[in-house]
Amino acid sequence: MPVLAVRDLAKTFRKSFAFAPSFPFVSARTIEAVRGISFEVERGEIFGLLGPNGAGKTTTFKMLTGLVAPTAGKATLFDLPLSHDSLRKVGFLPETPYVYPHLTPREFVALCARLSDVEGRGLPARVAGVLGRVEMSQAIDRPVRTLSKGMLQRVALASALVHEPELLVLDEPMDGLDPSGRMMVRELLREEKAKGRTILLSSHILRDIELLCDRICILRAGKVALEGAVPALLARHDGSRTEITLLADAKTEVIVATSEAEVADVLGRALARGARVMSVKRETLEELFVRGSNDAPS
Numbered sequence: 001m002p003v004l005a006v007r008d009l010a011k012t013f014r015k016s017f018a019f020a021p022s023f024p025f026v027s028a029r030t031i032e033a034v035r036g037i038s039f040e041v042e043r044g045e046i047f048g049l050l051g052p053n054g055a056g057k058t059t060t061f062k063m064l065t066g067l068v069a070p071t072a073g074k075a076t077l078f079d080l081p082l083s084h085d086s087l088r089k090v091g092f093l094p095e096t097p098y099v100y101p102h103l104t105p106r107e108f109v110a111l112c113a114r115l116s117d118v119e120g121r122g123l124p125a126r127v128a129g130v131l132g133r134v135e136m137s138q139a140i141d142r143p144v145r146t147l148s149k150g151m152l153q154r155v156a157l158a159s160a161l162v163h164e165p166e167l168l169v170l171d172e173p174m175d176g177l178d179p180s181g182r183m184m185v186r187e188l189l190r191e192e193k194a195k196g197r198t199i200l201l202s203s204h205i206l207r208d209i210e211l212l213c214d215r216i217c218i219l220r221a222g223k224v225a226l227e228g229a230v231p232a233l234l235a236r237h238d239g240s241r242t243e244i245t246l247l248a249d250a251k252t253e254v255i256v257a258t259s260e261a262e263v264a265d266v267l268g269r270a271l272a273r274g275a276r277v278m279s280v281k282r283e284t285l286e287e288l289f290v291r292g293s294n295d296a297p298s
């Protein structure tokens, strides 16, 4: 049983202002933000939802956390419809988290814990522990209004984790973080996965996606453009390219291979004629993303 199953989920917003004509899926009075997407997230996996700006990721997250009602389709969490009960097992980090400015991180995270029915004598230690995990112990009692953007993001992440949810839904968790903060979040998410938790996240930082995700789904214009395991997508996608740079007779030569057999053949022949292999560059997730984003969804 998947932790999350999304079937033909769609959202059309009504709009009250003129919109850019370059978006073909925007009609005069409505915006089809999500146009019938389906995917499943299995227990214990890290699943990445990617896509260019406006592809429908945040709208999808909002539908999955009960903040926006779908126009069509449905989603089930733990094989149950979205409801107060099923959503209690979810920790959500919104794209633009609101953290009460007059509270301290300790107070805000404790408040979030209580709203998720986490009470009792262990609560202060739990709050301090989760803020320690996001490296906010030093600023635990500073008013939130004095914190930097990256610090706010860490507090919001702690508040998504404090009730130890089975499913984490994280909209751009690396947003605003410096490289060491990004590394900390990657480590934290790996620890959550090791505990058996399931994670659905979005990020524009494709390196993080490549390092973290078991599977990804690329949205484009509200539809699924590509879905699968990252290595399999890179290997299988039509026309997947490997650029081989050789040095032979003091000249460089670049050969493009489009299958594993072709790569082996080019390398075998190059070595046989005494050429030096300077580099073998496979298509990256970034290139796959751009290609997936440009392929017209049906």
Ligand SMILES: Nc1ncnc2c1ncn2[C@@H]1O[C@H](COP(=O)(O)OP(=O)(O)OP(=O)(O)O)[C@@H](O)[C@H]1O
Binding pocket: 013, 014, 015, 031, 032, 033, 051, 052, 053, 054, 055, 056, 057, 058, 059, 060, 095
């Ligand atoms: N409340 C709303 N009312 C009208 N249109 C909306 C609303 N929310 C989102 N949209 C539109 O829906 C489309 C998808 O937006 P969404 O925020 O889901 O994209 P996204 O993939 O999260 O983008 P980004 O990567 O920029 O965060 C966009 O065209 C956006 O303008």
